[in-house]
Amino acid sequence: MRRVFVNLLVPFVLGLLMAVPGHTSSLRAEPRPTAYVDPFIGTDGTGHTFPGPGMPFGMVQPGPDNADSGWAFTSGYQYRAPLILGFSQTRASGTGIPELGDVLLQPSQTRRTEFASPYDKASEVATPGYYAVYLSDNQVRVELTAGVRTALHRYTFDAPGRVYVLVDLQHGLTFRTDAQPVLAERSGLTADGVEGVMRRSNWTSRTVAFSVRFDHPVVESTTLPPRPGDAAPRYLLAFDLGAGRELNVRVGLSTVDVEGARANRDAVSGRDFDGVRRGAVAAWDDLLGRIEIAADNTRKRIFYTALYHAFLHPSTISDVDGRWRGPHGEVLRADGGERYSTLSLWDTFRAAHPLYTLLVPERVDDFVLSLLDHADAMGRLPKWPIWGGETGTMIGEPALPVIADAWAKGFRGFDGERALAAMIRTSTVDAIPVFPGDHALSTWSLFDRFGYYPFDLAGGEAVSRTLEAGIGDDATARMAAGLARSDLAGRFSSRAGAWRSLVDPETRLARGRDSTGGWREPFDPLTPTSPLNNPGDYTEANAWQYSWTPALHDPDGLVEAMGGPTGFRTMLDRFFFELPSLEGWTYLGQEAMIGQYAHGNEPSHHIAWLYAHTDAPERGHQLVARIARDFYRDTPDGIIGNEDAGQLSAWYVFATLGFYPVTPASGTYVAGLPLVDHAVLRVPGREPLTIRRTGAGDRLLNLTLDGRPQAPTSLPHSHLVQGGALLFEAGREP
Template sequence: MPQRRSIPFIARLLPLLLMLLPAATQAAPEPRPLSPVEQVDPFIGTDGTGHTFPGPSRPFGMIQPGPDNADTGWEYTSGYQYRAPKIIGFSQNRASGTGIPELGDLLLQPGLERRADMASTYAKASEVARPGYYAVTLADNGVRVELTSTLRSAFHRYTFSRGGRVWLLVDLQHGLTFRTDRQPVLAVANRFTRWGFAGEAQRRNWTTRHLAWAVRFDHPIAAVEPIPARPGDAAPRFWLGFDLGVGRSLRARVGLATTDAAGARANRDERGGWDFDTVVAESMREWHALLGRARISAPPAQQRIFATALYHAFLHPSVISDVDGRWRGPDQRIRRVRRGLRYSTLSLWDTFRAAQPLITLLAPERVNDIVATLIDHAEAAGRLPKWPIWGGETGTMIGEPALPVIAEAWAKGFRGIDGGRALAAMVRTSTRDAQPLYPGDTSLSLWSLYDRYGYYPFDLAGGEAVSRTLEAGIGDAATARMARMLGEERLARRFAARAGSWRRLLDPETRLARGRDSQGRWRTPFDPLTPTSPLNNPGDYTEANAWQYSWTPALHDPRGLAAALGGPAGLRTLLDRFFFGLKPTEGAAYLGQEAMIGQYAHGNEPSHHVAWLYAFTDRPETGHALVSRIARDFYRDRPDGIIGNEDAGQMSAWYVFATLGFYPVDPASGTYVAGLPLVTEATLRVPGRQVLTIRREGEGDRLARVTLDRRALPLTRMPHRALVAGGVLRFAALPVTTP
């Protein structure tokens, strides 16, 4: 495909990549194995609803420059769609795979001439993306654009088709949105110097946030020409002219910050210099080291899907603290972290399920700082975050998904955080009513209402009553576990009891979670197949229906749910109907109703753990087959290869765990549920830990046992601490026998 074409620049880097690989052990020439960086295809997920982007980033980078095809619309939440025919410019930050657009700050668009519309067509064959590098030729503008980045700064290189006077559009109004035609700017200040410009702005879109920028060029600015404002614009746009003489290249370094222009300048200069190719090489080395922590034995296409999934999973959360440790919190105060990093772009409702557990497995050096970020946020805002981006809180989604993230870290042995501060933040978040962030906010945790009835009554809660009740149980169970691990038994009993509130909504007739009003009456009429959402057709469920949300208690009490549904055989019967006895929902992709098997919707997170629940039934092999089918059918080696929003790494993390053969059904427990690996062998090499080798043995399709260095592990509670101690993890597969 066009994105895998070799180009001279990549060819110049191949010697570096070769140095990263082990030396050949045989004299006879053999095909060189590809490095992890070479296996990644950033275009996967950019066509359709995956909403990923092909621009460069460092792992967990603060800044992700890239091409924008549009600045508004649900399709363009990352600014990019693979089939879009034009590029309107290159903004400096974005979120990967989200369902709501945000960021897209500071658009730059180079060209030979000034035009009212600087959008340019481009040939797909000219477009190249690799970890740490993106390039495209703008046909209408006569320029080759190349992008790379450090942790906190973007690096642009423009090669024009001629020298002399060239132009650069600077658009400070640009931002990604779908609520208005343009992202609102509340206040802006910008100042030019001979070599660049810097400024600050207040913006309001998904959240209200403070943005600072600092840009420096390798050529002096020869002309600054303001562009007349469009209706509704609050921020300026400019033409910058540059005289390149006989040369054809212009380079720019861009720093952003949540703090102030001084922070943006320091971030811009964290690497310094103008050697673009060296920065690319440094980025590729960093990605090689991280992606190389998990390697699989598999055909080339599967290797590419796996490596790209790892890459996408490690784009977020994003570092938010400046070079000097300063960062702006949700209360708009600037703080300084004494050591470590602080993060944002935490899509917690999505990522607590598998993306955050994957970080604990493969990037453990990040965990303490991520959890410390949550606690710092709670002390600034009065409660733990739901969905922060660029340091601000969006209030998006339901429940309190930061709670299982904290409990999971403690259960897995991470002690670089203050357990007492963490538990205090968890209790405060679980007992004080949340305040609305916007009119009609129905995502709130209203504990006074919840405690009065033991659930959210649909006639009083304001919407999503069943989903909010079920998600509350996840947080309560996490708080109970954290309290128990810290020896606070009274607190543990209190929250463990409340975590069982889901039982009050389990309808004995349908065995599904069904709404009840404040008088205890069941929702009537009851349609368990229609998905609801507060933005479209309000109801009792969040981007899902009763069938899809009724499995939620398994995220903290899988055995309790199995028992309530009739034990292993009863659970299997209901799962079989869910997957094989019901038709897929049509026409609701915007609610994640895609990538469907029966009523299982892999396009949205409430379904992600359900196939793994067969491990608690009398037919676990059905779950093994379903996991294999989901991975095969809904993850492809092509631009439309992610069906459903990537959601800051969650969709990709699911695939990584499925490939390795285990999944964190109950993340806060610190354990995994075993399946069957989708490869014959995988190797995990994480610095500071012993190597874990994973092997699938036998030709069958039913898991018989799992052993770690010959010691049997429980199939539904594989301990994380045992796996990270290293050894050989064997999954023994036997042929399925028909009873």
């Protein structure tokens, strides 16, 4: 019903505005961007997003949890799940491993022993900065909103009088079966709530300080029996509402201590629930409004929801006073600015971080400083940090291209020499496993000995690890060159070419080699492997999917290795149009496949754009449009594959605009064709950039910025941020 109403209303309003004399721009007649955002997109199936509220890049994201474990519930929520366990305050959007889900609250009209409740699906509402639902058994309407570090709950019960709230400190989103929360320091009741500090161990070890305050005093409390293996308490609190039916809650969290949680909780002091909600909506409208597109309502819903998802993370980790807890448990302080965590770097270095440099430049320096502070504490740059702790997840060193990308695009709010030193340490010193048996970390002593990772010594994923080492080495070389360190630039640029030693001359695909130089036998380039079914040479992919990885730093070299421009196009055509899709292996999401292209996972994301390096660029343009059309929808199952903290959404945003950061650390983009005829980027401090597509057809004939020709395979970021008119002229293929 909500969508039907919007679809009817928008054209009516636009018609009235167009009738006003002097009104000429349909872009200016648009409703607020938040009117097009549907947080339910991606909540059904593999997207793993959540419908709860949050601020852009905020610390807290309160929301409903339907379960506390399982791959389907990494954000705590699935659209069709029948029960709500309660409402926790933190989560990660679209990840492949569950984490966070701290401090669960569950209200009830009556005292209960089972707190999970069915809910009225028709009552469920989600918009940027707001979520609401009615719990049928618990007889209460729950509303949620959020500031940057503060979660606000408003409960409206069916009847006045005594009501109850479960405060479950044992709850967390987990994939482990052993004890999760371990109580440390202090925890206990106050006159109007609960405060304390927990140590938790799941994906990473972390500290959670919390301060929960109700707007009515606690009149009765019961400490519930602990679940097996858990040390943290669960409280059932009672409140007398008198003749009223409403109970309000504020929750502040911190990685440091209770004092920090209190200060964060009170950072929105003096603003009631509705005021905080209005502030969240205004913040989202301001940020999402940096792009206007001319498109139908369906495409706008997909686009602005993608932009919304892309701006949920990285998450603020520093308190209002600048303190935050680092990866070894030490308390650090940010001297100005913010510090961030929830950095899914293996995913987001590809498109999400380049999108931040384009649309939220005011955050980029602090993103990099967060990486550098982490490196100071850990001795190396992070791979996948969350809540300040390191998970050690995924391969390669994906922080390296994020830093080099920022430097290449002119960001100077961090010390370049400090950054280069951290990049060199990360690229030369063997990583210490975060958990026993972790073979995916960089072992440079092995890599430098052989010039690649031998599959008989590396422990798994040897080809993928070798190829991704090149991405990091190239980034370090570019950073060194930017600082006039030609010796270091040459050293790492040379090592970045290690991928060539794994190119099988017969198949032109990347193939495993052992410590004697022998090829992997037998070799089936269609067989996918992953950490879940090793031994194998590839990370969540097969030889066909991973062999395009060198294009992320050396596209010209890859073109040459695959037989020159003609051979390169032939390989791309075979990849997309001649090979069968994967059968019987659902890890990649086979429903999101075109031939061997798997859009549900990141190693494929740049491949369609590589047709720009061939004599048939229109095939890439057609594929990008097909991927955007077939694999993104404005429905709860509208994200095929894990959203991965914004990466899948960032791909869609770039595709809509008509260019993509194939080689992120280069500071350039590869141009295709926009999916809309008109878009405008308005970023504070920059001149507007107007994007137009003209002509019929699906081949890019000319690309100009204010009339100046631009190279489609190397569109400079520095040109785009100066603003102007970026014109894509399309036509038919010759």
